[in-house]
Amino acid sequence: MNHFTTIMKRELRIGFRNPWAYSFLALFVIFMLSMLLIHQQGYSSGYSGVTGMLMNLTLYLLPLITLMLGAFSITGEKEDGSAALLYTYRLSMTSWLGGKYIGLLLVLISIVTIGYSVTGIISSFTASGFTASVYALLFIFAVLLIAAFLAIAMVIGAIASTRWQALTYVIGIWFFFIIGWSPIMIALLGQLPYLWIKPLLTIMTFFNPAEWIRVYIIAALGGGMIVGPEYYQWITWVTHPSGHIAFTLLTIGYVLGSLALAGWLWKRGRYRG
Template sequence: MSTLAVARKDFSDAVRSRSLIALVALFVLFAGGATYLVAEVLGGSGGGTEGLPPVFGLFIALITPITVLVPLIGVMTGYKSIVGERESGSVKLLLSLPHTRRDVVAGKTIGRTAVFAVAIIVGFAVAAAVAFVSYGSFPAVEYAGFTLMTIVFGLVYLVFAVGMSAATGSTSIALWISLGLFALFQFLWGFVVNLLVWVVNGFSSPANFSLLTGYVTFGENAVVPPDWYRLVVSLNPSSAYQSTLGTIFSQDLNFGVSQSQSLPYYLQDWFGFVVLAIWLVVPLVLGYLRFNRSDL
């Protein structure tokens, strides 16, 4: 019950500080505006969805902006959750009550998750209303799955930020490390993986390989990258998120590597759930262990 008490207080504090309203407004503007743009300005399909119902073009068109905006919302929701209390000294008052440090970390995580989830759900509900008016029909079950996995994807960055908030004594350090993780996976992961290939190959590039773009996988000189390369690429939360969407939608939306019985299990779409689960657990546990040993 102590954990839930901390969570309720954290959620109430977020509402009073207007952070929830700001997050909801931001995501409503994004989700509603992007949906209207795709449905009414871009002709409904968003491109690249020949042979599929036009509404599925909406899903594809939203993927890229979601993988940028949602992680940032997650980071901004979580990074001050615990370290802010440490800097103000209120964490000592919180721990003077019948709350353990585990209650604080778990309660803060639940409270910030609720704040984040409300923002995403409201934004997707507005987008669903716009899409229903624009398309006249709507795949409600698939859209619900899309919404759920978007929340889980954003929670990866929120939980990491909470873990950093628990592990450090400075809000700026927690913020910049969390933003650094976002930048690594959003902008640098491909280059990092390709650099690993270059190192593993004896500081030289394999045939049909570019340090900037990776293996050539199209055209008449198509090359299939080794499984380990694709596994490391799939550890990116964005790649795992898109893989999970591939298991939700009945149509082939080409979110990842085409599925085959010959593929190893760690390259199949369902393994994206495992990757996201690892990202949801490990940073939080490490942050808690650091917080539990800290001198407050």
């Protein structure tokens, strides 16, 4: 536990000294303020066109930044020799990887919190803000994306040897999950009998955290009709009281599973030299 805390604090120090973090903060604040200026129709009580635009832009921005910062954190230690030094210490993989994950998670959540706080303070003086419930769900949306994609970033960092190699993986995974997912699903499922589409889409959605988080938040905002009849089972599940618990367990399981895979890949790479 002591090692875990030490590594977490180290990641916090490095993270808040990283100029990338402040560049991301400035970009995120500008992005949030831009959405606030667009939203001129008064308070939004649920899912609206502007809410959807904000979610989509968040979906493009946050996973990419999270993947880059998380993967570079690990590959940077490989390049500067810090990773090799870790092998000389009696340090468990759980403490090291868990400490890095939690430290980076706190840095990224802090940046998002500042961005939402600045926007919230400014919106309180205008007549074009979001309601508190919508604002809270949008914040939860951002935090969940960070948690899921930071775990994926740990896997990328365990596989990649250099920052350039990690960047290649980051762009490929980001493009697949965020940009290419819908057309790929349409192309694949379009070749199957109609009765197979809904169950297969439900199963395949479990493999893309961006998709299930997006559907969950849209349903929570009352915009379930937007995602189409193919996601009827998901909307029914989310709106059920037990759906929130199941969704939480799903997210936690995905994060822990990704971290376990990252740890296994790191050990495998170590023994292979």
